[in-house]
Amino acid sequence: MLIRLLVWNGGNEVIRGTDPHNSSIRDLINIQLRISEKALKSIEQSKAHRLKPTIVLGLDAAYSRKYGGVAVASLVQAESCNLIEYGVAVGEPRLEYIPGLLAFREAALFYAATEGLSYKNYDVIVVDGHGISHPRYAGIATHMGLALAKPSIGVAKKKLYGEFNMINERSSCIEYPCVIGELRDPKRDIVLAYVVIPKSRDKNPIYISPGAFISIENALNIILSMLRASSSKLPCPTHYSDKLSKRIARELDKGIIRPESLKHLGLGTLDKYIHRLS
Numbered sequence: 001m002l003i004r005l006l007v008w009n010g011g012n013e014v015i016r017g018t019d020p021h022n023s024s025i026r027d028l029i030n031i032q033l034r035i036s037e038k039a040l041k042s043i044e045q046s047k048a049h050r051l052k053p054t055i056v057l058g059l060d061a062a063y064s065r066k067y068g069g070v071a072v073a074s075l076v077q078a079e080s081c082n083l084i085e086y087g088v089a090v091g092e093p094r095l096e097y098i099p100g101l102l103a104f105r106e107a108a109l110f111y112a113a114t115e116g117l118s119y120k121n122y123d124v125i126v127v128d129g130h131g132i133s134h135p136r137y138a139g140i141a142t143h144m145g146l147a148l149a150k151p152s153i154g155v156a157k158k159k160l161y162g163e164f165n166m167i168n169e170r171s172s173c174i175e176y177p178c179v180i181g182e183l184r185d186p187k188r189d190i191v192l193a194y195v196v197i198p199k200s201r202d203k204n205p206i207y208i209s210p211g212a213f214i215s216i217e218n219a220l221n222i223i224l225s226m227l228r229a230s231s232s233k234l235p236c237p238t239h240y241s242d243k244l245s246k247r248i249a250r251e252l253d254k255g256i257i258r259p260e261s262l263k264h265l266g267l268g269t270l271d272k273y274i275h276r277l278s
Contacts, residue, residue: 028104032138039132039142039212047215051151053078053123053222058237059110059144060128062245067259068092070249071109074240075119078222081229081236086244087116090252090259099160100135103143110144124214124222125152126237131211131219133183133193135161145212152211153219154193155238159183159207162192176200177227179220183207194220198233206233 056078061071067090075084089112093105110127114120130139131154139160145152162183170180181195193209194216210219226235234242251257 025098025101028101029136032101032103032136035142035146036132036137038146040137042146042213043132043210043215046151046210046213046218049215049218051124051214051218051222055084055119055122056222056226056235056237057114057117057122057125057150058127058235058239058241059113059125060238060241060245061106061109062242062249064090064249064252067252069106069109070245070252071106071113072241072245072248073110073113073117074237074244075117075122076237076240078123078226079229081226083236083240085117085119086240087113088244088248088262089113089116090262102129103138103140107140107143107147110140111147114148122150125150125211126223126226126235127152127154127211128156128234128238128242130154130156130160130207131193131209133160133162133207133209137192139209139211141209141211143211145214149213151214153214153223154207154209154211155223155235156193156207156209157204162186164195170197173197173200177224179224180205183209191216196220196224196227198227202233 056076058074058076061069064070069091071089073087089109091109095105097105125144127141127144129141131141139154141152141154163186164181165184166181168180176199178197179194180197182191183193185192193207195205196208197205208220208223210216223235230236230239232239
């Protein structure tokens with residue numbers, strides 16, 4: 001059973017072994033406050049740097065009734081949205097879902113999923129969740145960016161924190177994806193996230209925020225580019241991870257596959273439905 005929690009200690013090292021089950025919520029909040037200092041500094045230092053990624057890592061998780069969390073790390077070509085490789089990790093989270101503390105539930109699984117990848121030289125991480133658009137500027141995308149020492153972007157389906165400021169009326173959108181607003185920090189004069197309608201058919205927006213080591217403008221432009229290449233409302237890296245994690249969770253529950261066999265899974269195993277994911 002995977003019970004490791006990842007905590008950023010300010011360098012390139014990840015401290016392992018902290019158990020969120022035995023930690024108070026105040027302890028976890030204090031960890032996030034320390035993480036946010038590093039993240040905000042890294043974002044500020046990245047403003048002059050424009051990243052144009054070639055290979056992108058996408059992280060998302062689903063849940064199996066029998067085995068708990070199923071995290072998938074998908075490597076995708078940025079321009080073509082072609083799926084290159086994926087890693088899988090299965091384990092029972094040691095913390096129930098608490099808004100604002102998702103990282104302490106899922107980050108260890110995400111990290112374990114990346115360990116199964118043969119290619120490590122990806123350019124940016126896209127996480128299903130928030131970056132700095134979080135009450136303590138430390139969403140799961142921030143945790144993962146600092147833990148893996150890579151630029152990271154959060155793409156969330158629901159608002160968590162920030163005051164909405166309209167940029168465009170939805171009715172004025174002609175081309176998609178369409179930026180309709182931003183989330184501003186009520187405590188600081190900064191933009192935390194952009195609010196985007198991915199496709200004309202989508203009723204609900206997504207929220208794009210930097211996690212670490214990337215400016216908010218660069219994060220927005222990268223996700224907009226990938227949304228244009230994707231048929232989904234999600235950028236292709238997290239789209240693949242979302243679909244793969246749900247499929248694997250279902251097959252685990254049906255007994256079609258077992259956790260110990262996951263390390264042997266390859267793209268060929270799921271060829272029968274991979275074409276339906278793009």
